[in-house]
Amino acid sequence: MGNIVAIVGRPNVGKSTLFNRLTKSRRAIVNDEAGTTRDRQYGKCEWEGREFSVIDTGGWVINSSDVFEGEIKRHVVLAIEEADVILFLVDIQNGITDYDLEVAQILRGQTKPVMLVSNKADTFEWQYGVAEFYKLGLGEPHMISAINGLGTGDFLDKLLTYF
Numbered sequence: 001m002g003n004i005v006a007i008v009g010r011p012n013v014g015k016s017t018l019f020n021r022l023t024k025s026r027r028a029i030v031n032d033e034a035g036t037t038r039d040r041q042y043g044k045c046e047w048e049g050r051e052f053s054v055i056d057t058g059g060w061v062i063n064s065s066d067v068f069e070g071e072i073k074r075h076v077v078l079a080i081e082e083a084d085v086i087l088f089l090v091d092i093q094n095g096i097t098d099y100d101l102e103v104a105q106i107l108r109g110q111t112k113p114v115m116l117v118s119n120k121a122d123t124f125e126w127q128y129g130v131a132e133f134y135k136l137g138l139g140e141p142h143m144i145s146a147i148n149g150l151g152t153g154d155f156l157d158k159l160l161t162y163f
């Protein structure tokens with residue numbers, strides 16, 4: 001029995017960057033090209049003396065909308081099955097996309113706890129854009145920057161409360 005956290009979200013939102021930050025590794029390949037084919041990565045994170053497992057749900061192949069449709073469901077359904085808490089990453093610099101809406105819909109229809117994480121909030125200025133994410137119907141968005149670490153301490157404190 002462990003505490004398992006799965007990171008889901010559309011390509012390029014920063015899932016692998018967050019995974020690497022949480023696990024202090026460079027195992028997950030960070031790529032600028034959306035849809036880089038990579039499978040799931042498993043790692044461990046320790047925060048405030050507590051340990052939990054992290055899953056990076058990897059690259060989605062989105063060559064066609066059909067493939068995306070299948071892949072999106074496969075990754076999100078697997079995450080829901082495996083995880084105790086689901087981290088749903090969105091990109092605050094990009095705003096809400098159709099893909100985000102699809103994932104949000106799947107996540108709202110299940111019972112595992114979901115933390116909505118607005119990534120790429122590299123400076124405090126981005127806080128003015130966070131309100132739109134309430135529209136996803138998944139509660140409070142947590143602002144972080146996976147790349148520079150802003151907000152990640154508060155986010156991890158909150159995450160621990162789900163275990």
Ligand code: GDP
Nearest residue numbers: 011012013014015016017030031120145146147
């Ligand atoms: P994934 O496809 O969701 O796994 O996304 P990646 O982790 O591969 O990141 C996609 C791109 O977004 C890369 O160029 C990252 O450097 C960049 N990125 C990830 N996190 C952040 C962040 O917090 N701020 C900014 N500005 N860029 C980020």
Ligand code: MG
Nearest residue numbers: 015016058059
């Ligand atoms: Mg990735």
